[in-house]
Amino acid sequence: MTINELLTPDQPITWLPWAVQYFFLIGLAYGALWLGALDLWHKVPDRRLQMLAAVLMMAAGVVAPIALTADLHQPARAWHFYAQPRFSSIMWYGAYLLPLFSLLSMLLGWLLIRPSLALRGAESDRVAAMARLLCLGGWSGDRWLKPLALLAALSGLSIALYTGLETMVVEARPLWHTPWLPWLLALSALLAAQSALLLLNRLLAGWQQRTEAGLQRQIRPTLALLALSLLGWTLFGGASATEAGALYRLDPSWRLAAHWLLLTLGLLATLLLVGQRLGARWQPLALWGTALLALHLVWGLRWLVLIQGQLVPKYGAGAYFYQIAWGPEGVLGILGTFGLLLALLVALSELVRASSVPSTGKASTAKASPTHSAREAI
Template sequence: MNTTVEVLGFAREPGWLPWAVQYFFLIGISTAAFFLSLPGLVWRHPDWRGISRRALLAALVCGLTAPVALLADLHQPGRFLNFYLHPNFGSWMAWGSFFIPLYLLGLIGYAWLCLRPLLADIAKRPGPLAGLYRKLAYGGHDNPSAIKAAALLTALGAVLVLLYSGMEVMVVQARSLWNTALLPLIFAATAMTGGIGMTALFEALTGNRQSAPVLNQWLVRGVWVTLALLILWLVLGLSGTSAAAAEALGAMRGSFGWLATGAWLIGSTLLTLWLARNNQNSLIMPALLALHGAWLIRWIVFIGGQSLPKMGSTSPAYSLTLTPDSLLGIVGMAGLCLALYIILTSLIPWDDQAKA
């Protein structure tokens, strides 16, 4: 006699923890901040000189912190090493193990070339670290051609990082919220708004508020692009044009939690747009809201996307706990970012009076 068993629900702990949210958040901000450094440091646009310096600082702080979150998400460094020992070039994640070092090494080289004249000036001042600054400056020559070459290499790495970080999530067909061609574009757009937000926050911390109108203008453009992509995803799902989006919306139907989350996302995005347009001389609030939006998108995609059932009707909820994989990890990464900011700003001046 044959027996039929119907599976009504299947729940498990999320495989991608808040470490993944932090990595994608930080690496996205770093790449976006790097692109913001180009007008002032590569193209030497006078209006962007100060902004680009703080953007480079943001790129370094977030870029050097992001790999820590990635290694923590892999739970042991050996797993990252396996990408090189046994490469699988059919996997976007495996390609990412090559794109990340390309971007980070390029960023460090680009930053060093941009900062060499400044390091040479610091070396002329009496102090116990003058010899170290002199060695780091390595002559201290401003070489625009070398800076442009390093910027080109870093830009290639940044584009590849943005591409792989969206594609490796998009290709997971088992997760309906992830499996959309719009996801890499949404990640890229929110990375740009987050990068603008982090740069604006550093501008506020250094007291350079004259850059607020320029940054808010670009923030408005980034928010409009983000809203357009979110609305397009919603239209594709409601119309049934995208099967994955329709499935995700179907799984969310009737859930007060998802309704509140969607309202919070749209409401905070509109508030960011309103503040950036109507308070163009403000830095802190638009910056914090931009960073909040970039984080929220990734939290919804990763943590919320794993709560949608693969089969049946079970929707496992995730709760933050006081563990290293959860809330303590988030606080720890924020502390690491703060520590790197303090170290870099203590060793190198980043204000407008410093020579680029």
């Protein structure tokens, strides 16, 4: 009898938590862009939703490329994408698609918040002076909104495809190599954007019931479709689902993470089912719970796929052991990225806090006046 012994040297993972932050934040950016752009074609537009979407897409759209650059390990090598054409590389195309998306999303966001900037500029403090400067005059940009929104939405679609395909093309990892992955990432990004906007509507001055109700109506079918898609991937995902099943059986850390996500999904579904039946006293808590659980679910899904998915060797047997670092390549990087996002949200909220930008239509109900203090913003 011949015994063949397999040795698998422990290798560090190559995609660090920076990648999870990028996938999460860029999803917030293009998800918010889609929601804000789509509202422009509604018969009765929700100006509050458009303003919130602009704030979120601009903040997340700035931080996401920073996280991606950090994940390159040597950020200065990013110029190689432009100096050396690689037509067979998905990331080479992304080097052009991502700056284009950033440019279009910033232009669209700026046009959407210009009415708020104009009202903020009517005040007499230093921030008002900056708001007047950012308005670039008193001209109306409404005629440019829909054409630019269409271009930006298509650019957002290209980024959703790019971020899914750059992972899916790795044939050495069966877990990633499935057409289900781009769809799951894009759909979960939309759920995250809806949840983040739900929180921003509460946090930024000018809360509106119509905006909150509309986002709550959108979250339910999005979550249902995401749950059905996860079930479809489990049943018909081929080698990807088989790899996930093997990880579930053999890797305790994968099993723990999977159980945690399933628990989060179950709690979120339960909260959405019973939230409307709760009294008025408990409904705000239910709303906060819904939004935070949804964001946690979306971020956790990316962690499970991108980080836990690398614990299986591309070639060999067994599984790697991963312990998150406390420094910039781990916990500090995650906290720093979210801290930068929060700082940008605070800055943008201060620029637009003077106006709730009331929606046109009887369904709109503003609970806060345009003269709210800065403490009532984020």
